[in-house]
Amino acid sequence: MPFGLIKYALSSSYPGKRFIAARPELKSNYDVVIIGGGGHGLATAYHLARYHGIRNVAVFEKGYIGGGNTGRNTAIIRSNYLTPEGVAFYEESVSLYRQLSQELDYNILYSERGHFTLAHTDSAMRTSRWRAEVNKHLGVDSELVYRDDLARLIPQLNLSEDVRYPILGALYHPPGAVARHDGVAWGYAGRAAELGVEIHQGTTVTDIEVTDGKVTGVVTDRGRVSCGKAVQAVAGASTVIADMAGLKLPIRTIPLQACVSQPHKPILDPIIVSGSLHVYISQSDRGEFVMGGSTDPYPRYQTTSSLDFIEGLMSHVLELLPHLSEVQVMRQWAGMTDMTPDFAPIMGETGVENYYIDAGWGTWGFKATPVCGKRMAEMVATGRVPALIAPFRLSRFENFDQVGEKGAASVGH
Amino acid sequence: MKQMNCPLNGVRNIQEFAHGGEVVDQPDPNRCSDAEWAEFVFMEANTAGVVREWWCHVATAYWFIAERDTLKDEIIRTYDAGELFKERVDFTRPEAPKET
Numbered sequence A: 001m002p003f004g005l006i007k008y009a010l011s012s013s014y015p016g017k018r019f020i021a022a023r024p025e026l027k028s029n030y031d032v033v034i035i036g037g038g039g040h041g042l043a044t045a046y047h048l049a050r051y052h053g054i055r056n057v058a059v060f061e062k063g064y065i066g067g068g069n070t071g072r073n074t075a076i077i078r079s080n081y082l083t084p085e086g087v088a089f090y091e092e093s094v095s096l097y098r099q100l101s102q103e104l105d106y107n108i109l110y111s112e113r114g115h116f117t118l119a120h121t122d123s124a125m126r127t128s129r130w131r132a133e134v135n136k137h138l139g140v141d142s143e144l145v146y147r148d149d150l151a152r153l154i155p156q157l158n159l160s161e162d163v164r165y166p167i168l169g170a171l172y173h174p175p176g177a178v179a180r181h182d183g184v185a186w187g188y189a190g191r192a193a194e195l196g197v198e199i200h201q202g203t204t205v206t207d208i209e210v211t212d213g214k215v216t217g218v219v220t221d222r223g224r225v226s227c228g229k230a231v232q233a234v235a236g237a238s239t240v241i242a243d244m245a246g247l248k249l250p251i252r253t254i255p256l257q258a259c260v261s262q263p264h265k266p267i268l269d270p271i272i273v274s275g276s277l278h279v280y281i282s283q284s285d286r287g288e289f290v291m292g293g294s295t296d297p298y299p300r301y302q303t304t305s306s307l308d309f310i311e312g313l314m315s316h317v318l319e320l321l322p323h324l325s326e327v328q329v330m331r332q333w334a335g336m337t338d339m340t341p342d343f344a345p346i347m348g349e350t351g352v353e354n355y356y357i358d359a360g361w362g363t364w365g366f367k368a369t370p371v372c373g374k375r376m377a378e379m380v381a382t383g384r385v386p387a388l389i390a391p392f393r394l395s396r397f398e399n400f401d402q403v404g405e406k407g408a409a410s411v412g413h
Numbered sequence B: 001m002k003q004m005n006c007p008l009n010g011v012r013n014i015q016e017f018a019h020g021g022e023v024v025d026q027p028d029p030n031r032c033s034d035a036e037w038a039e040f041v042f043m044e045a046n047t048a049g050v051v052r053e054w055w056c057h058v059a060t061a062y063w064f065i066a067e068r069d070t071l072k073d074e075i076i077r078t079y080d081a082g083e084l085f086k087e088r089v090d091f092t093r094p095e096a097p098k099e100t
């Protein structure tokens, strides 16, 4: 619509619609305070307002919305996990993602590509077969494929046996998708704000008030508010915030790096992951190759990039896709991931009354954004823990009842 | 490239080392509760600031202690574990459960 654009260019006042109000003043009381304006916090706020009629809600975000791991991930969405608990949970998320653009009336560029987890060893083939069977049993489209299938499905792939880790087969998950990650944060934020949720960017939570085992207020660098309930969804900062509420977590904060190349014509449709080579790669709608690897070798509260990472990653990418050797890397960055010992999240009650946690999302939480919003909101609104997320309770560690998802993590850690 | 001073081998590239986690006191496995043991096994201080940790120089399988700042990614000091552990720690075997 060129005329619309010309009008836009000539207008002296800003004609675009603001997504969310400029930072409002803090009220003295909110029914629910959400700490962290990433996808998870914003989706929870949206679901509270839209489906549970709870609109006196504030989201406190230290920086800008989606500026944490939500805007730093490689945007892979899939449900081919290993445990029945995990598969059921991520499958609900995928089904919510599929209609999220309609739900939010905002195009999140959801794009189903097919997801291949390459297996280079006998043990990886066994885990893939196991995952395929668990997946199929729970109605998830997932199957083990072999070298001849791969030659047909991904003709670009280097299937030579004359490499360090020859490819034996892959776990193929046709619904595997990517989406525009910032769009997810903006879509939820915009709709939540329309329904009355206050989104306070540039507002850092500095303390949490707990009286008689119950959360009563949240202190920020802009003042204190009282609240009926509070939810923390702060990814890499999970331990720091939980500490304010007097909680201990089984989490290590470890940086995860990623990068994109300069844009090229579309030549790679599927998403390719290799656990042995610590690589995942897909081509974005803008034509950039989006690439990531394993987490940094030790914990840190930092988002610096390193040359070691990019060198290692590129040598592995080129073993899989040698024809990318002339492609130039354009940008590199890192996010702080909240890693749990069993590679499953921590969701639910905390032992502090009315204080809920959504953490332990490590390197895998973008795909869970819609289901977290839906189920965290349900829990906050009803006071009951939904069965779907009960296995991820914090107390599972005390009871030695972990949900072992390491075998379904995309890359080694 | 980041480097670390190994108390045994001198300054080496960080890739030669493996991170072993926080230095914490181990509760007596024969006497502590399950909850105390679970806390020891799973919970992390995950401090944003100065931490004291186990590290291993992999090539020589030498375990030592490092103090570093997790906010600045600076290694403050590395030293032999003997500085902290002055006595030998003996592990007693729990009594075998009675056969029923």
Ligand SMILES: Cc1cc2nc3c(=O)[nH]c(=O)nc-3n(C[C@H](O)[C@H](O)[C@H](O)COP(=O)(O)OP(=O)(O)OC[C@H]3O[C@@H](n4cnc5c(N)ncnc54)[C@H](O)[C@@H]3O)c2cc1C
Residues within 6 Å of the ligand: A035, A036, A037, A038, A039, A040, A041, A060, A061, A062, A063, A064, A065, A066, A067, A068, A069, A070, A071, A072, A073, A074, A075, A076, A077, A203, A204, A205, A206, A233, A234, A235, A236, A237, A241, A256, A257, A258, A292, A334, A335, A336, A337, A361, A362, A363, A364, A365, A366, A367, A368
């Ligand atoms: C490089 C990389 C690649 C990844 N790839 C994938 C992938 O392909 N697929 C996938 O599913 N997942 C992936 N992940 C993981 C995923 O990005 C995260 O698990 C997910 O985005 C977490 O969302 P969140 O809303 O919980 O956290 P975030 O988006 O990190 O939001 C937390 C927010 O809390 C704010 N905050 C922190 N402290 C305070 C405070 N004191 N007061 C107020 N606010 C505070 C932060 O500023 C931040 O904006 C990846 C992560 C990284 C880093």
